Amino acid sequence: MVTKSKGLNSKTVTLPLIPQETPSLSAQKAGTIRIQGVHKSFPQFDAPDIIVLADINLEFKAGEFIALIGPSGCGKSTLLRLIAGLVLPDKGRLNLDDAEIGGPGYERGLVFQDPTLFPWKTIYENIAFGLRARGVYPREKTRIPEFFKLVGLEGFERSYPHHLSGGMAQRAALARALVNKPKVLLLDEPLGALDAFTRMNMQDEILKIWEHHGMTTIMVTHDVDEAIYMADRIVVMSSRPAKIEQILQMGIGRPRQRGDPDFLDLRAKILKILHFAGTKQELPYYL
Numbered sequence: 001m002v003t004k005s006k007g008l009n010s011k012t013v014t015l016p017l018i019p020q021e022t023p024s025l026s027a028q029k030a031g032t033i034r035i036q037g038v039h040k041s042f043p044q045f046d047a048p049d050i051i052v053l054a055d056i057n058l059e060f061k062a063g064e065f066i067a068l069i070g071p072s073g074c075g076k077s078t079l080l081r082l083i084a085g086l087v088l089p090d091k092g093r094l095n096l097d098d099a100e101i102g103g104p105g106y107e108r109g110l111v112f113q114d115p116t117l118f119p120w121k122t123i124y125e126n127i128a129f130g131l132r133a134r135g136v137y138p139r140e141k142t143r144i145p146e147f148f149k150l151v152g153l154e155g156f157e158r159s160y161p162h163h164l165s166g167g168m169a170q171r172a173a174l175a176r177a178l179v180n181k182p183k184v185l186l187l188d189e190p191l192g193a194l195d196a197f198t199r200m201n202m203q204d205e206i207l208k209i210w211e212h213h214g215m216t217t218i219m220v221t222h223d224v225d226e227a228i229y230m231a232d233r234i235v236v237m238s239s240r241p242a243k244i245e246q247i248l249q250m251g252i253g254r255p256r257q258r259g260d261p262d263f264l265d266l267r268a269k270i271l272k273i274l275h276f277a278g279t280k281q282e283l284p285y286y287l
């Protein structure tokens, strides 16, 4: 049933990979994201502008885990890139706590579907890159080993990205985003390219990090099971121009079991909503 989530208070997942001595991580603060009246369109060659987002209003509470789902091309990545500050809205505003988002910032970490590691740099250098970009390397380099531990990549410091499996490369990308202790972690289909077993393991890894670290996490996924397994709330977007179709609060505790009746009930409801979202425009009969 869709009821109030237990959220961060239900810390029943064990944390075998998390080192106990990580005061800098637990000192981490989460941030609230407010999206008010946001419109975004893109110019097209020889065609009218494409309206991607129309009047989006959302609030993600500090420490929440949000899953963003919706039809392909509806504007999920655009919304994430707006929060990251990589693109700016045409109208409306986005805030992280009291500050308006006007560009990229280290307090908002972004992980893409493709790990996007620098192939010519070692894993250590890839993870250190975040600190260098922020201008705190080498002053804060003593923190790097804790992030290798956090994502289970100890021993791979000198390896290059092509030495790693897809799951390991994605862990490295996650560590690179986390090394600056972001208040908000933005994940754009981060597990989409992984095989089913690695994907389920990574879901647990991300949940452990989130439960320990406490940052607000917004994850785009097209996998309904993944969204129910991981999120406090699921935001369902409609087809372009995207509107918020539904916001569903998960009423099931953690850790979740994919076979539980409550889980399957939610799954059936969300699949029904998704079926209607994105099929409102009738297809021409000759297609």
Ligand SMILES: Nc1ncnc2c1ncn2[C@@H]1O[C@H](COP(=O)(O)OP(=O)(O)O)[C@@H](O)[C@H]1O
Residues within 6 Å of the ligand: 042, 043, 050, 052, 070, 071, 072, 073, 074, 075, 076, 077, 078, 079
């Ligand atoms: N920089 C851009 N320039 C032009 N069109 C873009 C740009 N970014 C995204 N779009 C278009 O906006 C729409 C939504 O894209 P996106 O946010 O990537 O969708 P989703 O992640 O939901 O699949 C798509 O039609 C895409 O082609």
Ligand SMILES: [Mg+2]
Residues within 6 Å of the ligand: 076, 077, 078
């Ligand atoms: Mg996308």
